[in-house]
Amino acid sequence: MSAEDLENYETDMELQLYREYKDVVNLFSYVVETERRFYLANHVDLKARSADGEVYFDVTLQDAWVWDVYRTARFVKNVRIITFKDVNIEELSKSEDLTIPKDAGMGH
Template identity: 50%
Template sequence: MDDEVFEDYDRELELALFKEYRDVVSQFQYVIETERRFYLANDVNVVRRDTEHDFYFEISMTDVWVWDIYRADRFVKSVRVLTFKDVNVEELQRRDFQLPEELSLDS
């Protein structure tokens, strides 16, 4: 197989993942971004943990959808993440659930 076939396959997976995200985002209350993953969750708790010379974040999420192309089942009951990097948590509002027309794949 040549590189173009793999690129086409990855593009198709990415598009399918975006469509799935678009279909499920209205079921969730929070968007959580870490350096490695993007999550949707209905409950999230972030705790700063201090060590002797540094600190890290412990993120606990329940009722979770994980943005990951290669994951067979993106719906997870609970997720726990430990990270030394930035964490972004946003609470979604009803108006955030609508994608702008320019992002619509149905037009």
């Protein structure tokens, strides 16, 4: 497989993921962004925790969809995220137009 073939394959996969996102975004109530992933979810529980003087975030999602081109199953019943970086959680308005986060993996 040439580098161009691989790039075309990744572009096609990202386009398919974008189309899936458009189809499912209205099924969810929240957008959750971490340093590694982008999620849609219907329930979000965020807890700031501390251990050995370090602050971290413990995030639990229920009924979620994961923005990850390499996952075959993007719908997940429960997700637990432990991160030392910021977590951005936004409540979706059902009447809002579709928007894609700037760093959702499109356009490497």
